[in-house]
Amino acid sequence: MGRVTERRKVIRIRDGAVSSRPDTLVAEEPLEIRLNGKPLAITMRTPGDDFALAAGFLVSEGVLAQQSDLQNIVYCAGATVDGSNTYNVVDVKTAPGVVIPDITLERNVYTTSSCGLCGKASLDAVRTTTRWPINDTPPLHIEPELLATLPDRLRAAQRVFDRTGGLHAAALFTEHGELLDIREDVGRHNAVDKLIGRALQHGDLPLNRVILLVSGRASFELAQKAVMAGIPVLAAVSAPSSLAVDLATETGLTLVGFLRGHSMNVYAGEHRLTLTATAAQG
Numbered sequence: 001m002g003r004v005t006e007r008r009k010v011i012r013i014r015d016g017a018v019s020s021r022p023d024t025l026v027a028e029e030p031l032e033i034r035l036n037g038k039p040l041a042i043t044m045r046t047p048g049d050d051f052a053l054a055a056g057f058l059v060s061e062g063v064l065a066q067q068s069d070l071q072n073i074v075y076c077a078g079a080t081v082d083g084s085n086t087y088n089v090v091d092v093k094t095a096p097g098v099v100i101p102d103i104t105l106e107r108n109v110y111t112t113s114s115c116g117l118c119g120k121a122s123l124d125a126v127r128t129t130t131r132w133p134i135n136d137t138p139p140l141h142i143e144p145e146l147l148a149t150l151p152d153r154l155r156a157a158q159r160v161f162d163r164t165g166g167l168h169a170a171a172l173f174t175e176h177g178e179l180l181d182i183r184e185d186v187g188r189h190n191a192v193d194k195l196i197g198r199a200l201q202h203g204d205l206p207l208n209r210v211i212l213l214v215s216g217r218a219s220f221e222l223a224q225k226a227v228m229a230g231i232p233v234l235a236a237v238s239a240p241s242s243l244a245v246d247l248a249t250e251t252g253l254t255l256v257g258f259l260r261g262h263s264m265n266v267y268a269g270e271h272r273l274t275l276t277a278t279a280a281q282g
Helices: 050-060 123-129 144-156 159-164 188-201 220-228 242-251
Strands: 005-014 017-026 029-035 038-045 070-075 089-094 168-174 179-185 210-214 233-236 254-260 263-268
Touching: 029 050, 038 050, 050 070, 050 089, 050 188, 050 220, 123 220, 144 168, 144 210, 144 254, 144 263, 168 188, 179 188, 188 210, 188 220, 220 233, 220 242, 242 254, 242 263
Parallel strands: 029 089, 210 233, 233 254
Antiparallel strands: 005 017, 029 038, 070 089, 168 179, 168 210, 254 263
């Protein structure tokens, strides 16, 4: 089984002084996801929670929606020429009767730790395939002051980041600010998949009363994953992309970016935030 961190030699230069020492780095290894025995996707990820990652990925793809859709997930033995198990290939078997959508068209099955499923920018596909339209969920009323406290709580819970400085994190909070789960990964979209996959495994989908917070930017893929899991609020400490804003606007997702200190930008779904100040004109 791959490790979350690895040690490598590094030459340090500090104020002109040169020294050699081992450094702790975040591990990055490929994970191939197979669906009912057939190769589907490859992602670069930090080892750990691989089954949850695969399950969450398939929620985002519209294959899985509830715990009963999943029969089992296993590592593939004999994944190499010599027959050894690298723990870098998983096979997801769906339950009998689960209809598999066509997820091979108009998309690239290679994903990276930075961009997610490159080329799969289809607003219509997400809007029409989600099982839990966000606009149909009971309304949340969240204080901006509560949102402002979440990044520090996310950072405090990042155990591997403290050792490496090289991981993204994603966390689920209740509408009252209680931390429900946090996952770390070299890829921000993998961290979100791990959260969603764990929720599916525990029978907790849809996640229609939670806030999803991510440590980096809010890309289209992250907005897509939130919508597909029924999550009504996505907050990011950095900027959203234009396509993420478009998707949030079309689906009713509350999208908050640049969540730092007591400031934030609300790009869509402001009706879920308790806003008392009068908006500036102009």
